[in-house]
Amino acid sequence: MAVRGPKRRLELESEYWRLILAGVGTVEACKQVGIGRKTGYRWRAENGGLPPARLTESARSARYLSLLERQRIATLRGQGLGVREIARRLGRAPSTISRELQRNTSAHDRTYDGDLAHARARQRMRRPRRGRVLQDAELRAQIQARLEQEWSPEQIAAHLRRCFPDRPHWHLCHETIYQAIYHGGRGGLSRRLTAKLRTGRALRRRRRRSDQRRIRFVAPAVLIEHRPPIVEQRVRVGDWEGDLITGRLNQSAIGTLVDRTSRYLRLIPLPTGHAAVNVRDGLLAAFADIPEDARWTLTWDQGAEMALHHQVAPLFREGVFFAHPASPWQRGTNENTNGLLRQYFPKGTDLSRHGIEDLRTVEQRLNNRPRKSLGWLSPAEVFASGLPS
Incomplete structure (x- = not known):
């Protein structure tokens, strides 16, 4: 039946x-x-896109004893073998076998039943444990405050270690924070905070590569292989990468500039469109208050918006360079930054509705957030320290 x-x-x-x-x-x-x-x-x-704690035997980690291993322990113990010999035959640590026998040996007749021990272990595994975020209201408030500021869980975890060295129980890994968010009330944080994450996803999903768009190069220029080798070393501020993020049907756009070394960001408003003349004027305005010592090179893709690049080149000591078509990894810093910006300027929306104040607010947020690649310093700190005194 x-x-x-x-x-x-x-x-x-x-x-x-x-x-x-x-x-x-x-x-x-x-x-x-x-x-x-x-x-x-x-x-x-x-479950917030996460598998529940209750899983089948095959999904459990190999660090736990299996039913077969417990049955073998019972057989070998019945033959009179000691803890170390059993551990050697099973390929386990002697301490693992010792704890298992102490926990599940019958007090009545001093025997070990593998099937009964396994059933008890599974029952103990099902006991819900309250996470640290759920138990500690002060820790929960610290995490929630930074999530509200659009910090990532990894940035929050690093912040807790850096600012609270005397509270080791606050030194969480970033996955613990993700679990607390996506498990909702059971994890300690509200599921509404998923909207504050970079992806904004209510459920966790497997990562997939986005389609790559081939862009036609419309103006002769110097290609990236002729760029000074020092740019690759990221030892000075002033080597910039640039691109556009576009809105619905490519009818609106915002220019993005990021310094390779410090990840310092400048946004270019393009309220009247992203034709070459508009991008040229936007670049000239964006670099007007950037010191000459922080203007060495600019690297862009081969898009029509840079048709007037020769009119921008005098801004930079060593010139303007172009990546190869369909090679976004050659401007990896800028591509990564554009991904971060999509949290504030989603795809498929009208970007022209964002005024200059909106762009400056986003700049301020990203430039003052700690970055893992910078040893948890902010882009603003690194950029300022790289300028001549």
Whole structure:
């Protein structure tokens, strides 16, 4: 007779999560398990896109003893072998075997039952534990305040270590903070804070590469291989990378400039469009208050908006250079920064509605946030320290 009721539901959900963890898509996993798509999406939504703590045996980490290992411990113990010999035969640490025997040996007849021990271990695993974020209101307030400022969990984790060295119980890893957000009330933080993350996703998803767009080079210029080698070393401020982020149907745009060494950001308002003349005027205005000692090179892609690059080149001591077509990694610092900016200027929206004050606010936020690549200093600090005194 087929199993029905809650037990059957748990088996289906476990199988569903095994498929998701193996990389199968939600719709396909639902088909294979035999459930409706709405059920699969509901299971994901209830857990914030994360697998529940209750998983099948195959999904558990190899650091835990399996049922087979516990059965072998029972057999070898029954043969009179000692802890170290059992550990050697199983390839486990003697302390692991010792703790297992102490925890599950019967006080009545001093025997060890592998099946019973495994059942007890699974029962203990199901006991819900309150996370540190949920238990500590002060820690929770610290994390929430920085999430409200659009800090990433990794930046928050580094901040807690740097600013509270005398509180080691606050030294969380960034994954703990993600778990606290996506598990909602069970993790200690509100799920609404997912909107403050860079992706803004309510559910966690597997990372996928975005499509790469080939851009036609419309004006002769100096290619990136002729750029001074010192630019690659990131030892001076003033080597800039630039690009546009565009809005709905490419009808609006914002120019982005980032210093390779400090990651210092400047945004170029383009309220009347992103034709070559507008981009030229925007670049001239953006660099008007940048010291000459912080204007060495500019690297851009081969887009039509830079058709007047020869009129911008005099701003830079060593000139303007262009990456190869369809090679965004040659301007990796700028590409990464554009990804960060999409949190504030989403794709498919009208970017012309963002005035100069909006752009300066975003600049200030990104330039004053600690960055892992800078040893948790901010771009503004590194940029200022690189200028001649």
